[in-house]
Amino acid sequence: MDDDSLYTRWEQRTEIPLFLASLLFLATYAARVLAVSMPPGWRSLCWFTLLVLWLLFATDYLVRWILSGLRFPRFARTHFLHTVVVVLPLLRPLRIVPLYDAIQHRQGAPRLSLHARVIAYASLSTLLLGFAGALAVFQQERGAPDTTMRTFGDAVWWAAATISTVGYGDITPVTAGGRAIAMGMMAGGLALLGAVTGSFSSWLLQIFSRESDRRPPEG
Amino acid sequence: MDDDSLYTRWEQRTEIPLFLASLLFLATYAARVLAVSMPPGWRSLCWFTLLVLWLLFATDYLVRWILSGLRFPRFARTHFLHTVVVVLPLLRPLRIVPLYDAIQHRQGAPRLSLHARVIAYASLSTLLLGFAGALAVFQQERGAPDTTMRTFGDAVWWAAATISTVGYGDITPVTAGGRAIAMGMMAGGLALLGAVTGSFSSWLLQIFSRESDRRPPEG
Amino acid sequence: MDDDSLYTRWEQRTEIPLFLASLLFLATYAARVLAVSMPPGWRSLCWFTLLVLWLLFATDYLVRWILSGLRFPRFARTHFLHTVVVVLPLLRPLRIVPLYDAIQHRQGAPRLSLHARVIAYASLSTLLLGFAGALAVFQQERGAPDTTMRTFGDAVWWAAATISTVGYGDITPVTAGGRAIAMGMMAGGLALLGAVTGSFSSWLLQIFSRESDRRPPEG
Amino acid sequence: MDDDSLYTRWEQRTEIPLFLASLLFLATYAARVLAVSMPPGWRSLCWFTLLVLWLLFATDYLVRWILSGLRFPRFARTHFLHTVVVVLPLLRPLRIVPLYDAIQHRQGAPRLSLHARVIAYASLSTLLLGFAGALAVFQQERGAPDTTMRTFGDAVWWAAATISTVGYGDITPVTAGGRAIAMGMMAGGLALLGAVTGSFSSWLLQIFSRESDRRPPEG
Incomplete structure (x- = not known):
């Protein structure tokens, strides 16, 4: 089993949980910004959740990098959107488009x-x-x-x-x-x-x- | 006689009256908005006219849907502009373009x-x-x-x-x-x-x- | 000698004088607008010049229409830019582009x-x-x-x-x-x-x- | 050795020093504008540096013109970007793009x-x-x-x-x-x-x- 198939398998296993995590990230950030009169305990919880989720995204990025077997600048370039959403995790739900596409593809639905x-x-x-x-x-x-x-x-x-x-x-x-x-x-x-x-x-x-x-x- | 020809016949019979109805809708709405000091009786008449015209458009949409023999999401997608103008009837006069085109076509005029x-x-x-x-x-x-x-x-x-x-x-x-x-x-x-x-x-x-x-x- | 060659000859004879007239029109209009404290006599002269120049443009349009041998709506459509500059004579200097092009063409200069x-x-x-x-x-x-x-x-x-x-x-x-x-x-x-x-x-x-x-x- | 190869040789020898000079020009201009409370001596030095650099750019332009063997309007047209950056030397660092491209090309890197x-x-x-x-x-x-x-x-x-x-x-x-x-x-x-x-x-x-x-x- 070569690197590419490991990469693909990692992608297939993690894409749905990570997409849900990205929605949670956006929702937590929105709650943090919009709920002005939030008690300090909840506020800390929000920051903690955001940090944990971001570490999750960073881990996913690292694993993908290792599995891809590419050097860093080249990986960052060929997986440009992945790199962007690690730096700006608020934009991560964008991955719904390739995800939806992939699911449609597996089900053989007309695109x-x-x-x-x-x-x-x-x-x-x-x-x-x-x-x-x-x-x-x-x-x-x-x-x-x-x-x-x-x-x-x-x-x-x-x-x-x-x-x-x-x-x-x-x-x-x-x-x-x-x-x-x-x-x-x-x-x-x-x-x-x-x-x-x-x-x-x-x-x-x-x-x-x-x-x-x-x-x-x-x- | 198959469904398609029924659909086409419905379209040809209704397109001119419905286009006039859409102009009436726009004019009634404009009158309602612009004539500030309209007496209450006229105001109710305006709302009533708008409602009747919209029901007319909705009926046309339903008939087209049944005659097309398509399932709903697919019909809404393939007849996208029809769906838009049922939700936003103010934009219905847009149908003048296909109408004008169709009339020109029947008369053999150069397009x-x-x-x-x-x-x-x-x-x-x-x-x-x-x-x-x-x-x-x-x-x-x-x-x-x-x-x-x-x-x-x-x-x-x-x-x-x-x-x-x-x-x-x-x-x-x-x-x-x-x-x-x-x-x-x-x-x-x-x-x-x-x-x-x-x-x-x-x-x-x-x-x-x-x-x-x-x-x-x-x- | 057919209509088309008469049209072309008219165009070749008139294009340079009419272009100069269009520049004069723009300059006169600019003078009229910008020179606030112009004496009334000069002001009347400006309006008179603008009127005369516009009549010149209108005459040119009429002559072209007759020489083209086309019916009106069709002539207005096929000579769209001519029609625009008769209605909005301020934009007439736009004709410098086809004029320059034509002169370059006659001199065999590379375009x-x-x-x-x-x-x-x-x-x-x-x-x-x-x-x-x-x-x-x-x-x-x-x-x-x-x-x-x-x-x-x-x-x-x-x-x-x-x-x-x-x-x-x-x-x-x-x-x-x-x-x-x-x-x-x-x-x-x-x-x-x-x-x-x-x-x-x-x-x-x-x-x-x-x-x-x-x-x-x-x- | 013909004119073209002289031109190319001039370009290869001067492009890196001139690019550094253009960065210096931008930095000097920025310093001149942003450092409000600069002592008069430094202020004069800034203007002097800008002048010397601009003369350098103008000389490069002249040498290129002579080496190209073209007449003036044609040279200005075919070397349009060179002409722009002589008039507006602040935009000269734009030449980094062809420079980077050329270096990549020599090293055989994939473009x-x-x-x-x-x-x-x-x-x-x-x-x-x-x-x-x-x-x-x-x-x-x-x-x-x-x-x-x-x-x-x-x-x-x-x-x-x-x-x-x-x-x-x-x-x-x-x-x-x-x-x-x-x-x-x-x-x-x-x-x-x-x-x-x-x-x-x-x-x-x-x-x-x-x-x-x-x-x-x-x-």
Whole structure:
């Protein structure tokens, strides 16, 4: 039995538990940020849970690295998304897309078309990026004296305006931490949104060109 | 006579009356939102008309579903635009594009080129999305105490700045309802606008590359 | 001698004088808008010049229509850019691109590559749209009591922020006329900018893929 | 030995020293802008260093022009990036991309895929454009009486919001110089960002379509 099959077996065994752990991570972080009047005991429990979960993710990353048999910089490059989600564990639920794909594949279910999958993947990623970003920026901004971001609803509204590049400016981060996270969201949001609109455009052209050959469009 | 021909016959018989009904729906909704000092009797009539028209659309959707002979999730997916316009009946006039196309086809009229049709379709959709969004957000915001959206003109100006992602921020929704609709407009507007600009870009390249072979450009 | 050659001959004879007339139109309009303290006599002269030039453009359009031998809606569609510049004569200098192209062609000069020509064309159009839009919006806004657009420099800055969809919102039109022109600029700007970025992206990919085959990139 | 090989030899000998000189130029300029309370002697030294470095770059440009054996307008066009970085020496570190590429090539290292290279190139250029732009605008704005850009952190935040076209408008340049540089950043940023998103979109489609043939996605 060679390394590759060990790697695959590790992936198949751990992917569902780790995905659930990533959801728990996101939920714990959200609870920590949003439940302002949490008693100190619970607060410590939250931080402890986050730490344990992150160690779990780091262990998974290390095991994958060893099983892959690759050197470090090369592993980090070829498993780029794994590397990103170890550094930014809030984005880990993104792995639902390959997971869902893999499960569908095993069950032999028909898969979505290429463009539909890219749109679904990039849209889900954008939503998750927006939600995680709103949480993280809200945590930074809540304490600032001259903030305009008073509720989590404000943070979500700000995140939507930022990722879509509308940028009203009625609510903006004022702390250095909040602005740094915001810049990351701009970069990621732009790339993902470009993928959504690009694929949607190609997909629309495809539908229209297919309909030219057949009867008038369906609806 | 099989199911498909029944479906097609239903479509051909109902498409023009239903399109007129969708215009009536949009007009009634606009009247309801814009005519502030409407007497209560008329107001109830408006709501009643909207309800009846929506039931009509829902019935059409049900009949199509039965005639198509498909299971539900699959029908909702393959007839995605039908599903969207049942949930958001304000966007139903969008069906003018396939309708116009079908009529042109029956009369044997020459059809627009592929890119021109995608541009026309996406531009019309963007306009309709902007108008319906401006109406819906204006209805939410009108009552808010600290709103900056005082007239319907403000709402249209805000909608244009939002869908084009310019986002000046001189006028922004402040209610939760208005912001939720605004997020939907950002998502839809970005996808449609990407389709417009993408197609326009391809179309321009096509025109220029065609002109390279012939004489200098016409106009 | 058939209609087509008459059309071509008309085009060749008139294109250079009409282009100079379009520059005069833009300059006169700019003078009219920017020279606030112009004596009434000069002001009337400006309007008179604009009217005469516009009648010239309208006559050219009519002659082309007759010489083309086409019915009206079809002529307006196939000569779309001509139709646009009759309605919006400020954009008429756009015809420099086909003019320059035609002159280069007659002299047998080597033409730019496809992508370079689309980029040049769309960039020039964007600049002209921004300048003409800044002039037209400034004329609307200057008199408004609560305007933030005090100088023509403000108008140019606002136009750049609008066409690039940055939309700071530090300066925004407040009159209905100014906002209507601004919406037109958003629509046109987005389409043209999409063409610039799309072509630039394709062109960069082309350069990089060409360099993969040869030596390392030049610079 | 012909002109071309002289040109290549000049390039190989000078590229590393000139790249280090360009980093020194950027660092000196940054020191000049950011160190407010610099003694006058150091200030003069900074200007002197910038001048000497720029003369170095100009000499390199002249030598390349002579060695290339081309006429001026043609040389400026075919060596477009060289021409840009002589006029705007702050952007000169951009030459790291062809330099890195060339070194990798000589060592026979495997090169990144086409899309990855365009993404890397355009992202690096965007970062550099943003940093250089933030420095230059901050220098213009610092003295202005009614500025909202008080620290260099504000300038970086403004630059990120501008290049991503989010444009909150919480911080905006108010001087003519700052606004002129900002317009250049909008133009450059849009083109580069379009290249990043376009390539990312193509690259994502490529990955997804490759995975359709093989096993479910890796991560």
